Amino acid sequence: MKKFKESSLYLPLYRFFQNRLSVVGAIIIIVVVLISIFAPYLAPYPEDAGGAIHFSDTFQPPSRKHLLGTDDVGRDVLSRILIGSRISLLLGVVVLTIAVLIGIPLGLIAGYFGGLTEKIIMRTTDIFLSIPPLVLALAVSAAFEPNLRNSMIAIAFSWWPWYTRLAYGETLSIKEEDFIEVAESLGASKWYIIFREILPNMTSTLVVKISLDFGYAILTGAALGFLGLGAQPPTPEWGTMVSLGREYLPNVWWISTFSGLAIFITVLGFNLLGDGLRDFFDVEVN
Amino acid sequence: MDALLKVEDLHVNFKTPFGMAKVLNGVSLYIKPQEIVSLVGETGCGKSITAKSILDVLPETSIISGKISLKDKDFLSIGKKERRTLIRSRIGYIPQNPMTSLNPVFTIGEVFFDLIKWHGKEIVPWRAYRKWKRHIKEERDIAIELLKKVHLPQPEDVLSKYPTQLSGGMRQRVLIAMSMIGNREFLIADEPTTALDVTIQKGIVELIKEKVEEERLSVLYITHNLGVAKYLSNRIYVMYAGDIVEFGPSESLLRNPLHPYTQGLLNSIPKLVKTGFSGIPGRLPSYITPPEGCRFSPRCPKSMEICNNIKPPLKEVEEGHFVRCHLYGKDN
Amino acid sequence: MEKIIEVKALSKHFKTKKGLTVKAVDEVDFFLEKGKTLAIVGESGSGKTTLGKTLLKIYEPTGGRIYFEGKDITNYSKDKMKELRANLQMVFQDPTSSLNPRKSIGNIISLPLKIHTRMTKKEIKEKVIWLLEQVDLSPAFYSRYPNALSGGQKQRVGIARALALNPKLIVLDEPTASLDVSVQAKILTLLEELKNRFGLSYIYITHDLGVVRNMADFTLVMYLGRVMEYASTEELFRNPLHPYTVALLSSIPTIMDEEKSTIPYEITLSGDIPSLTEIPDYCRFYSRCYKKEKECMEKEPELREMLSGHWVRCIRV
Numbered sequence: 001m002k003k004f005k006e007s008s009l010y011l012p013l014y015r016f017f018q019n020r021l022s023v024v025g026a027i028i029i030i031v032v033v034l035i036s037i038f039a040p041y042l043a044p045y046p047e048d049a050g051g052a053i054h055f056s057d058t059f060q061p062p063s064r065k066h067l068l069g070t071d072d073v074g075r076d077v078l079s080r081i082l083i084g085s086r087i088s089l090l091l092g093v094v095v096l097t098i099a100v101l102i103g104i105p106l107g108l109i110a111g112y113f114g115g116l117t118e119k120i121i122m123r124t125t126d127i128f129l130s131i132p133p134l135v136l137a138l139a140v141s142a143a144f145e146p147n148l149r150n151s152m153i154a155i156a157f158s159w160w161p162w163y164t165r166l167a168y169g170e171t172l173s174i175k176e177e178d179f180i181e182v183a184e185s186l187g188a189s190k191w192y193i194i195f196r197e198i199l200p201n202m203t204s205t206l207v208v209k210i211s212l213d214f215g216y217a218i219l220t221g222a223a224l225g226f227l228g229l230g231a232q233p234p235t236p237e238w239g240t241m242v243s244l245g246r247e248y249l250p251n252v253w254w255i256s257t258f259s260g261l262a263i264f265i266t267v268l269g270f271n272l273l274g275d276g277l278r279d280f281f282d283v284e285v286n
Numbered sequence: 287m288d289a290l291l292k293v294e295d296l297h298v299n300f301k302t303p304f305g306m307a308k309v310l311n312g313v314s315l316y317i318k319p320q321e322i323v324s325l326v327g328e329t330g331c332g333k334s335i336t337a338k339s340i341l342d343v344l345p346e347t348s349i350i351s352g353k354i355s356l357k358d359k360d361f362l363s364i365g366k367k368e369r370r371t372l373i374r375s376r377i378g379y380i381p382q383n384p385m386t387s388l389n390p391v392f393t394i395g396e397v398f399f400d401l402i403k404w405h406g407k408e409i410v411p412w413r414a415y416r417k418w419k420r421h422i423k424e425e426r427d428i429a430i431e432l433l434k435k436v437h438l439p440q441p442e443d444v445l446s447k448y449p450t451q452l453s454g455g456m457r458q459r460v461l462i463a464m465s466m467i468g469n470r471e472f473l474i475a476d477e478p479t480t481a482l483d484v485t486i487q488k489g490i491v492e493l494i495k496e497k498v499e500e501e502r503l504s505v506l507y508i509t510h511n512l513g514v515a516k517y518l519s520n521r522i523y524v525m526y527a528g529d530i531v532e533f534g535p536s537e538s539l540l541r542n543p544l545h546p547y548t549q550g551l552l553n554s555i556p557k558l559v560k561t562g563f564s565g566i567p568g569r570l571p572s573y574i575t576p577p578e579g580c581r582f583s584p585r586c587p588k589s590m591e592i593c594n595n596i597k598p599p600l601k602e603v604e605e606g607h608f609v610r611c612h613l614y615g616k617d618n
Numbered sequence: 619m620e621k622i623i624e625v626k627a628l629s630k631h632f633k634t635k636k637g638l639t640v641k642a643v644d645e646v647d648f649f650l651e652k653g654k655t656l657a658i659v660g661e662s663g664s665g666k667t668t669l670g671k672t673l674l675k676i677y678e679p680t681g682g683r684i685y686f687e688g689k690d691i692t693n694y695s696k697d698k699m700k701e702l703r704a705n706l707q708m709v710f711q712d713p714t715s716s717l718n719p720r721k722s723i724g725n726i727i728s729l730p731l732k733i734h735t736r737m738t739k740k741e742i743k744e745k746v747i748w749l750l751e752q753v754d755l756s757p758a759f760y761s762r763y764p765n766a767l768s769g770g771q772k773q774r775v776g777i778a779r780a781l782a783l784n785p786k787l788i789v790l791d792e793p794t795a796s797l798d799v800s801v802q803a804k805i806l807t808l809l810e811e812l813k814n815r816f817g818l819s820y821i822y823i824t825h826d827l828g829v830v831r832n833m834a835d836f837t838l839v840m841y842l843g844r845v846m847e848y849a850s851t852e853e854l855f856r857n858p859l860h861p862y863t864v865a866l867l868s869s870i871p872t873i874m875d876e877e878k879s880t881i882p883y884e885i886t887l888s889g890d891i892p893s894l895t896e897i898p899d900y901c902r903f904y905s906r907c908y909k910k911e912k913e914c915m916e917k918e919p920e921l922r923e924m925l926s927g928h929w930v931r932c933i934r935v
């Protein structure tokens with residue numbers, strides 16, 4: 001214990017654990033990730049995630065056999081939600097990977113080089129930012145075939161400008177530090193300065209932003225699914241399931257409620273975790 | 287003569303993730319009426335914590351014990367609300383950084399009039415802000431009077447300006463004027479010239495000295511600059527790692543420094559004559575596990591066996607010149 | 619006598635967004651002999667840091683010439699400067715800002731070696747550890763990160779990095795301004811030792827005349843971008859001529875009685891400092907000067923050699 005207290009991780013972890021809510025967030029996310037990994041083994045009726053049909057079991061309320069009830073074609077809602085977690089997480093990973101890979105380098109370049117490069121990149125970013133993400137995603141989904149893959153691409157397209165902005169702002173302030181001037185005067189290459197001197201200094205901000213955004217990306221994916229422009233039935237996507245269950249409200253309340261709750265808890269988990277990570281990294285900087 | 291402000295055996299601990307930081311280790315000091323006393327020490331020695339304890343602005347993680355009294359009224363034993371009102375109406379404060387100590391969205395006048403209006407009272411936030419034009423003449427006159435006292439030219443103009451329109455030296459003068467609201471007798475100045483150029487520093491230090499004489503003030507002046515301390519103060523307290531290691535009349539203390547830390551500090555200062563400088567080996571100890579005995583002993587060139595075990599008592603070596611060091615034993 | 623560096627009418631003007639010209643450094647002349655230390659003194663805004671960075675060509679000069687060991691390097695391209703960089707190094711004022719918090723000390727000090735030499739990884743590591751020893755830091759610092767270091771230790775790392783390429787001239791930009799005096803004394807002692815050990819020349823930028831007295835062979839007093847007085851340190855402290863220099867000396871809160879003899883008379887400056895965008899075309903110290911006369915407003919005085927090697931920009935001397 002004494003040794004651990006001297007390690008540089010002690011203080012950040014201490015701050016993280018001091019905020020109970022961040023711990024709750026972390027636990028939620030760990031559970032969600034574990035569920036998505038082991039979903040086929042956890043789900044009582046894994047075949048229900050696909051297009052299985054059991055007409056004898058339609059609209060069963062929550063019971064011992066079907067803990068969260070069944071849907072219009074008799075599929076087990078719990079199984080679908082468990083396996084659906086894979087889709088939500090996949091969507092988050094894909095969207096944010098694309099957004100980060102496009103957005104961050106553009107922001108770094110705009111911030112470091114300045115001048116015309118900066119103007120072109122940042123004005124393009126502004127144009128993208130002026131279109132609400134959902135509208136852009138709607139347009140992309142509508143133009144092409146609405147399916148899960150296209151919805152992910154659509155969301156990613158509306159997402160990268162935020163990362164450009166973030167990286168741009170961070171670059172502008174990090175650029176002012178003396179160590180950049182040192183590297184420049186020593187004759188380090190521009191790419192070395194951008195990726196080895198500047199980029200590592202924004203990782204903490206980036207991780208916090210990604211964690212917070214993960215929730216919003218899932219939410220946007222669910223919204224597209226809900227509007228019928230994302231994943232298509234019978235894919236067990238949470239937003240699609242809420243939309244499906246909506247037709248049978250209020251009597252058959254369990255389909256929409258439980259899939260909605262799954263979205264709610266996951267998004268909340270990422271938000272709480274993001275706040276906790278902010279505490280974690282804050283300490284490191286000071 | 288009775289002391290105006292008296293601090294006795296002040297201990298301040300902080301709860302930290304790493305354990306209890308025992309910062310102030312029994313600090314005692316006093317300030318007589320119309321006396322300027324300097325508290326000198328390096329970064330992290332606890333001099334600002336001492337000032338914050340007196341002003342009652344320590345963070346919530348702190349645990350304070352001891353006695354702080356102004357004119358025989360013990361602060362620490364009275365209720366929080368009463369204490370705050372008492373401190374705020376009686377003790378003026380000159381902050382360290384004039385650049386960040388004035389809110390840039392208010393004019394000097396707006397801040398000044400509010401300070402005068404609410405002096406010694408509990409501030410009601412939603413009634414605190416007033417446009418300066420609507421202020422009654424009385425407050426305006428007081429503000430102008432005070433600005434004249436700190437030798438600001440065209441005080442009327444200054445009142446209508448925003449802090450960013452004034453230079454650092456002018457802002458510090460404004461803050462000194464503000465600290466004198468309500469005929470306060472006692473000021474605490476926390477390194478008020480550290481952020482300023484030496485040429486500007488000189489004017490500010492001279493101003494403080496002049497005001498002390500004219501307005502019969504007493505000042506606790508916190509600084510790391512022994513030269514300023516010598517120029518300004520009647521007596522100097524030298525602080526190291528939460529302990530007062532030496533204090534006495536400025537002349538006597540600087541002519542004949544007794545504590546090895548004071549000696550090291552004096553030898554470290556580059557002077558206008560070519561003398562060289564030595565520095566002090568090592569660095570400040572951890573406050574969580576401070577050394578037993580004398581806190582300076584691990585860095586002390588004259589450290590003895592006893593220094594590691596027993597905290598040395600205060601010993602009066604010359605008249606009014608005390609030192610906390612085993613080198614000056616009972617026999618001398 | 620060999621000149622390590624010489625500048626002639628060196629200027630660095632910046633353009634503000636409003637189109638105003640800021641003459642941060644304006645026609646500065648001086649030279650420095652090999653193995654000596656030149657102090658550049660002045661208040662904030664005097665252009666001393668800009669001068670330091672311009673003569674190392676970290677900033678491109680807008681006028682004048684720079685000679686390094688007799689060669690005119692004013693128009694050297696970036697690539698050519700890169701070759702020369704090994705000789706010309708800088709230690710920055712704020713040790714926290716000059717060390718990348720995300721890189722280990724080993725990584726930070728090895729950067730110049732990676733860029734400028736073809737040493738192998740193992741050789742670089744050995745050299746870095748050797749450099750750490752030169753600045754009295756233990757090899758254990760190799761894998762530590764800047765935030766685990768005290769201010770003094772960080773500045774030692776900054777010095778080690780500047781030493782990595784065996785430079786001939788180091789510009790020290792207020793290297794101890796953010797440090798306590800007991801730490802400052804140790805850094806200054808170290809700098810003296812290194813200077814003798816490696817035969818370095820220093821340009822020492824500072825506002826602390828006590829440091830100047832004890833460190834520098836020559837002193838250049840700057841005010842609003844121009845040289846006001848230039849002499850050997852001995853001479854300057856024995857016989858300060860410019861009213862501004864006297865005011866600077868007089869503003870030092872002294873401790874020892876002997877120090878008082880350096881100060882010819884007590885003076886406290888009043889008056890406003892002109893903005894760098896609105897410098898008058900007469901003596902720029904006029905607004906704060908206590909010896910001013912009508913004739914001072916006629917034109918900007920020339921820098922004149924009043925005594926041998928003692929230059930002053932004032933007509934009243």
